[in-house]
Amino acid sequence: MPASDALALLADHVKPDPTYQPLKAEHSLRWHASTARGEFEILTTGVKWYDTRARAGGGGAIDLAMHLLDMSFVEAVKHLTAR
Known part of the structure; x- marks a missing residue:
């Protein structure tokens, strides 16, 4: 899954920077x-994906969910599959 799609699933509000x-x-x-x-x-x-403010990055929706929502691996997988 592209990180941009995962971001749309995980964040409350997402806006591209034109x-x-x-x-x-x-x-x-x-x-x-x-x-x-x-x-x-x-x-x-x-x-x-890369968080410019935290200077942290990763690959995949699970890593992004763990970072954005401060979740464990198992919590992130459950959260994403529920979506």
Whole structure:
């Protein structure tokens, strides 16, 4: 699942940043997202994602759920399958 799709499932509010100009990966996108844990600025390229504020990243929807929602692996899998 693309990280941008996972982000839409996990965040309470997601908005693309139309002013973002990629420097390295030309297909990357920047998103502003909010969850109960706070505000995030996430870069996505395919399944990979990077939180510019926390300086942390990963690959896949499970990693993203764990990061955004502060969940364990098992909690993240259950949350995503429920969606």
